[in-house]
Amino acid sequence: xxxxxxxxxxxxxxxxxxxxxxxxxxxxxxxxxxxxxxxxxxxxxxxxxxxxxxxxxxxxxxxxxxxxxxxxxxxxxxxxxxxxxxxxxxxxxxxxxxxxxxxxxxxxxxxxxxxxxxxxxxxxxxxxxxxxxxxxxxxxxxxxxxxxxxxxxxxxxxxxxxxxxxxxxxxxxxxxxxxxxxxxxxxxxxxxxxxxxxxxxxxxxxxxxxxxxxxxxxxxxxxxxxxxxxxxxxxxxxxxxxxxxxxxxxxxxxxxxxxxxxxxxxxxxxxxxxxxxxxxxxxxxxxxxxxxxxxxxxxxxxxxxxxxxxxxx
Amino acid sequence: xxxxxxxxxxxxxxxxxxxxxxxxxxxxxxxxxxxxxxxxxxxxxxxxxxxxxxxxxxxxxxxxxxxxxxxxxxxxxxxxxxxxxxxxxxxxxxxxxxxxxxxxxxxxxxxxxxxxxxxxxxxxxxxxxxxxxxxxxxxxxxxxxxxxxxxxxxxxxxxxxxxxxxxxxxxxxxxxxxxxxxxxxxxxxxxxxxxxxxxxxxxxxxxxxxxxxxxxxxxxxxxxxxxxxxxxxxxxxxxxxxxxxxxxxxxxxxxxxxxxxxxxxxxx
Numbered sequence: 001x002x003x004x005x006x007x008x009x010x011x012x013x014x015x016x017x018x019x020x021x022x023x024x025x026x027x028x029x030x031x032x033x034x035x036x037x038x039x040x041x042x043x044x045x046x047x048x049x050x051x052x053x054x055x056x057x058x059x060x061x062x063x064x065x066x067x068x069x070x071x072x073x074x075x076x077x078x079x080x081x082x083x084x085x086x087x088x089x090x091x092x093x094x095x096x097x098x099x100x101x102x103x104x105x106x107x108x109x110x111x112x113x114x115x116x117x118x119x120x121x122x123x124x125x126x127x128x129x130x131x132x133x134x135x136x137x138x139x140x141x142x143x144x145x146x147x148x149x150x151x152x153x154x155x156x157x158x159x160x161x162x163x164x165x166x167x168x169x170x171x172x173x174x175x176x177x178x179x180x181x182x183x184x185x186x187x188x189x190x191x192x193x194x195x196x197x198x199x200x201x202x203x204x205x206x207x208x209x210x211x212x213x214x215x216x217x218x219x220x221x222x223x224x225x226x227x228x229x230x231x232x233x234x235x236x237x238x239x240x241x242x243x244x245x246x247x248x249x250x251x252x253x254x255x256x257x258x259x260x261x262x263x264x265x266x267x268x269x270x271x272x273x274x275x276x277x278x279x280x281x282x283x284x285x286x287x288x289x290x291x292x293x294x295x296x297x298x299x300x301x302x303x304x305x306x307x308x309x310x311x312x313x
Numbered sequence: 314x315x316x317x318x319x320x321x322x323x324x325x326x327x328x329x330x331x332x333x334x335x336x337x338x339x340x341x342x343x344x345x346x347x348x349x350x351x352x353x354x355x356x357x358x359x360x361x362x363x364x365x366x367x368x369x370x371x372x373x374x375x376x377x378x379x380x381x382x383x384x385x386x387x388x389x390x391x392x393x394x395x396x397x398x399x400x401x402x403x404x405x406x407x408x409x410x411x412x413x414x415x416x417x418x419x420x421x422x423x424x425x426x427x428x429x430x431x432x433x434x435x436x437x438x439x440x441x442x443x444x445x446x447x448x449x450x451x452x453x454x455x456x457x458x459x460x461x462x463x464x465x466x467x468x469x470x471x472x473x474x475x476x477x478x479x480x481x482x483x484x485x486x487x488x489x490x491x492x493x494x495x496x497x498x499x500x501x502x503x504x505x506x507x508x509x510x511x512x513x514x515x516x517x518x519x520x521x522x523x524x525x526x527x528x529x530x531x532x533x534x535x536x537x538x539x540x541x542x543x544x545x546x547x548x549x550x551x552x553x554x555x556x557x558x559x560x561x562x563x564x565x566x567x568x569x570x571x572x573x574x575x576x577x578x579x580x581x
Binding site for chain 1: 324325326329330333334337340341344345404405408409410412413415416417418419420
């Protein structure tokens with residue numbers, strides 16, 4: 001296999017992937033391609049279908065419709081799995097084996113595993129090699145799971161919510177390792193619900209909500225679409241009038257407060273125009289829109305319905 | 314699986330994977346007191362107590378020290394396999410570890426073979442210790458051929474109870490598994506003549522016994538030292554072998570159904 005072929009190779013692909021659990025649709029028809037050497041972040045709130053997408057790609061779950069391929073192969077084939085490493089949300093690893101022993105065993109499954117000392121160094125496990133897994137702290141356990149995903153030197157690394165529970169410093173050094181991986185030409189697919197994490201790592205962000213892709217692009221493109229200002233105020237202007245203001249992406253007026261909520265790329269032009277048209281504006285409040293607002297803007301009203309059903313449940 | 318896309322598995326060695334899987338399964342078990350106590354300590358301690366210290370309590374001519382070598386041996390082997398597979402499988406399944414392993418290129422049979430080899434090794438160590446106790450402080454006299462053939466039957470008994478454990482572990486949750494297996498193993502051991510000769514038991518226990526896998530295992534072991542009839546209801550060896558073979562097949566089928574159910578949760 002020469003470099004030219006690898007550079008155009010597709011590492012992983014979902015086509016029209018649907019996953020239903022009984023009446024619940026976890027994934028509602030997703031197309032996703034990860035090219036060789038690409039870092040893709042699948043970003044979305046809890047329950048968006050991120051883990052389901054990863055499980056289908058890994059051959060751990062069969063799609064109700066559509067297909068999944070790893071390096072052009074059926075994901076369950078050993079030849080495909082030998083090129084893949086996965087960090088899944090595992091609550092417990094057998095506790096009576098040492099860190100070194102776990103890595104040794106998992107490494108043996110792969111044709112060209114990384115040398116032990118490289119795995120230990122990359123996962124930041126130096127000095128812990130002889131420690132039983134059961135004696136490790138939460139953060140150290142996460143690092144072991146990362147080491148086990150990495151030890152086969154995979155062409156494609158799956159990281160399902162890898163930094164949940166990590167402190168800021170641990171997260172930064174973890175990011176550094178993922179960047180190094182990507183720098184070496186390997187593909188990474190990570191799921192996260194932190195926009196910051198997706199922004200820091202990914203060549204491409206796929207925004208998933210309720211089992212569907214709602215936005216896809218480079219971090220810059222996504223941020224341009226999702227980051228903006230949220231303006232709140234009391235005004236006599238109608239929602240239609242508000243939506244017509246310059247740069248407004250979304251306007252709504254939740255019944256509980258009666259206040260208008262406006263999402264816009266920039267606040268100043270909107271506020272200037274708003275005050276010009278309605279001098280009686282009161283309770284003006286301008287904030288940077290967070291990811292929650294971004295989802296609101298991108299996914300429309302159903303996000304609010306979702307929050308309400310969650311509260312009701 | 315399509316046959317035409319066969320990529321060479323590179324330099325990984327299947328033999329090495331199987332060997333490492335067995336080695337680390339064994340290490341896992343040896344570091345787990347919750348495993349070693351019922352499989353190693355119980356049979357040896359019970360033997361010292363009932364087979365050596367209290368053997369003359371009954372006063373009869375019955376050779377309890379020899380009888381209990383076979384039956385406590387069978388008891389320890391059953392525990393080694395039931396707890397090793399049952400609790401181990403339930404834990405690894407319930408906590409996501411099995412899912413992770415399924416995502417690796419591990420040959421699925423390596424997992425089973427490694428666990429079986431580890432349980433067999435523990436069983437063999439326990440049987441050796443028990444035989445040493447019996448031949449020394451127990452004053453048991455058997456021919457070399459009898460010792461060997463008894464050891465062979467006992468260690469082979471790992472297979473049906475490993476299948477049994479796998480079946481239980483494939484359905485029961487990680488928290489319930491140890492208690493569940495104790496609830497299965499202890500009454501079965503008792504009713505199968507593993508602790509006391511069946512002839513000392515009420516008649517209804519003997520009627521139940523013939524339906525229990527440990528009973529047939531125990532009878533096979535006793536048969537190797539000419540004591541299968543000693544319980545008063547001896548069985549031809551062939552019947553025991555057939556019973557345990559069918560039982561193993563059923564248990565593996567139940568385990569397979571449990572595995573399919575797990576896949577259904579993700580595979581549906």
